[in-house]
Structure formats: structure tokens, C-alpha cells
Amino acid sequence: MSKSILLLHGPNLNLLGARQPEVYGSMTLDAINAAVERRVAAFGVELRSAQSNHEGELVDRLHEARCWADGVVFNPGAYTHTSVVLRDAITAIELPVIEVHLSNIHGREGFRHKSLLAGVCLGQVAGFGWHSYVLAADALLRQWEYLRD
Numbered sequence: 537m538s539k540s541i542l543l544l545h546g547p548n549l550n551l552l553g554a555r556q557p558e559v560y561g562s563m564t565l566d567a568i569n570a571a572v573e574r575r576v577a578a579f580g581v582e583l584r585s586a587q588s589n590h591e592g593e594l595v596d597r598l599h600e601a602r603c604w605a606d607g608v609v610f611n612p613g614a615y616t617h618t619s620v621v622l623r624d625a626i627t628a629i630e631l632p633v634i635e636v637h638l639s640n641i642h643g644r645e646g647f648r649h650k651s652l653l654a655g656v657c658l659g660q661v662a663g664f665g666w667h668s669y670v671l672a673a674d675a676l677l678r679q680w681e682y683l684r685d
């Protein structure tokens with residue numbers, strides 16, 4: 537059976553393209569979604585994307601993903617640094633989740649260095665702009681052995 541991925545974006549990422557392009561790049565969220573979809577479609581993998589500015593809605597999306605997705609690529613935005621709720625949701629759904637950041641959070645302000653989520657994710661990709669998302673999707677493709685070596 538072919539695999540499906542939830543591409544989930546947290547708060548303020550709806551403004552990508554216009555929001556601090558010197559930090560986050562000039563690509564819009566729609567363009568990023570389309571780029572990741574192109575990448576995984578080449579392997580016959582389905583992608584559904586969603587964005588929310590609300591913590592509880594992100595929890596709902598993660599819970600729903602249990603019913604249809606095989607993995608999640610997730611940029612939690614600032615909730616990365618604060619949310620025990622999202623950490624618990626990621627733990628609860630028992631799906632492989634890759635945490636993604638456009639910017640290198642480890643090279644920015646001290647409060648961004650800590651992720652409450654990374655420890656319950658399969659891994660973290662940060663610092664490669666929009667390409668971070670493609671690298672994260674590739675991590676799932678590799679996990680499922682669509683990609684080798």
C-alpha cells in the first residue's frame with residue numbers, strides 16, 4: 537500500500553513569503569507545499585498539507601493523522617520552544633514525525649535553541665530554508681526504503 541504524509545505548519549507560517557524573508561526566505565507556504573508534493577509524488581506517496589495558528593487545532597490535525605497518514609513533516613513554529621501539549625500529541629499518535637525549521641534555530645536567540653518536541657520526533661531538520669521540508673520528506677522516504685544509501 538502506498539504511503540501518505542501530513543505536512544503540518546504551525547503559527548505565523550501562513551505569512552511565509554512576506555514574513556522576515558531575510559530569515560525565512562521568499563517562498564510562500566503554497567509554493568513550499570507544492571515543492572514537497574512534487575518530491576513525494578515521484579515515489580507515489582500522497583501529501584496532504586495543513587496550517588494553523590492555534591495549538592489545539594494542531595493537536596486535532598495530529599490526532600486525525602492517525603487514521604490516514606504514515607508519517608508527519610511538522611514545522612511547529614514558536615510552539616517548538618513552548619508546547620508540552622504538542623509533545624504529548626506527537627508521543628500519543630505513534631507516527632514518525634520529522635521536526636522542520638526553515639532557519640537554523642540553534643544559531644539564533646537562546647530561547648530558540650531548545651525544542652520540547654525534537655526528543656519525541658524521529659529527527660529534526662533545520663537551517664536549509666524551504667529545502668528543509670524536502671530533506672524532512674526525504675527522511676521519511678528513506679525510513680520507508682523508497683530511498684536507499
Ligand code: DQA
Binds near residue numbers: 616
Ligand atoms: C521556525 C523557527 C521558530 O523559532 C519560529 O518561531 C518560527 C519559524 C522556522 O521554521 O525557522 O515561527 O519554526
